[in-house]
Amino acid sequence: MNQFTADYILTMKDIVREGHPVLQQETEKVTLPLSIEDQDTLICMMNYLKNSQDPILSKKYNLRPGVGLSANQIGLNKRMFVAYLTDEKEQLHEYTLINPKIISHSVSMIYLPEGEGCLSVDRNVEGYVPRYERVKIKAYDVNGKEIVLKVKGYPSIVLQHEIDHLDGKMFYDHINKENPFQLPADVDIKS
Ligand SMILES: O=CN(O)C[C@@H](CC1CCCC1)C(=O)N1NCCC[C@H]1C(=O)Nc1ccccn1
Numbered sequence: 001m002n003q004f005t006a007d008y009i010l011t012m013k014d015i016v017r018e019g020h021p022v023l024q025q026e027t028e029k030v031t032l033p034l035s036i037e038d039q040d041t042l043i044c045m046m047n048y049l050k051n052s053q054d055p056i057l058s059k060k061y062n063l064r065p066g067v068g069l070s071a072n073q074i075g076l077n078k079r080m081f082v083a084y085l086t087d088e089k090e091q092l093h094e095y096t097l098i099n100p101k102i103i104s105h106s107v108s109m110i111y112l113p114e115g116e117g118c119l120s121v122d123r124n125v126e127g128y129v130p131r132y133e134r135v136k137i138k139a140y141d142v143n144g145k146e147i148v149l150k151v152k153g154y155p156s157i158v159l160q161h162e163i164d165h166l167d168g169k170m171f172y173d174h175i176n177k178e179n180p181f182q183l184p185a186d187v188d189i190k191s
Pocket residue numbers: 053064065066067068069070073116117118119120157158161162165
C-alpha cells in the first residue's frame with residue numbers, strides 16, 4: 001500500500017528530482033483493471049495539479065504550479081500520468097491516461113517559445129523543445145477502457161512531456177546541444 005491515498009495531500013517533498021533512477025527508466029505497464037490503490041494514487045496526483053493551480057492552496061502547501069504529473073515523478077514505477085490544463089482556446093482539459101502510447105503524429109512540429117520546465121528539475125534549462133504538433137495516443141482510462149485520442153497544440157506538448165517521463169526521458173533531452181534555440185531544419189515549425 002503506497003502513501004498516495006485519495007485524501008493524501010501531495011506536496012513538493014513527494015516529487016522525485018532529476019538524477020533519481022526512477023526518472024531515467026522506462027516505467028512498467030499498469031495492470032488492468034486498475035487496483036483500488038492505483039485509482040486512489042491517480043486521484044491524489046490529479047489533486048496535486050488542481051491544488052497547485054489554486055492561488056490559495058498552492059501558497060498554503062508551497063506547491064509549484066503544474067499542468068501534468070507522471071507516476072514516476074512521485075517515485076512509482078507505473079506507466080500512468082495525469083494532466084490538467086487550459087488550452088489556447090481557454091478550454092479546460094483533464095487527462096488520466098494509463099499505459100499511453102503515441103501511435104501516430106504529424107510531421108509538423110511546435111514548441112513553447114518560453115521553453116519548458118519540469119517539477120523534477122530545480123533549475124532553468126533554456127532552449128526550444130521541439131514537439132509534434134499533433135499526436136494520436138492509444139491509452140486506457142480509469143475504467144480500463146481502451147481510448148484513442150487526437151491532441152494538438154499546447155495539450156499535445158503537455159502529453160508528450162508526460163509520456164517522455166514514462167519513457168525515462170526529460171524535456172532537455174530534446175534541446176539542441178550546439179544551439180539550444182536552433183530548431184530542426186527539415187520540418188515546418190510553429191511556436
Ligand atoms: O512532468 C510534468 N511536469 O514536470 C510539470 C510541468 C509540465 C509542463 C512543462 C511544459 C509542458 C508540460 C509543469 O507543469 N511545469 N513545469 C515547471 C514549472 C512550471 C510548470 C507549468 O508549466 N505550470 C503551468 C503552466 C501553465 C499554467 C499553469 N501552470
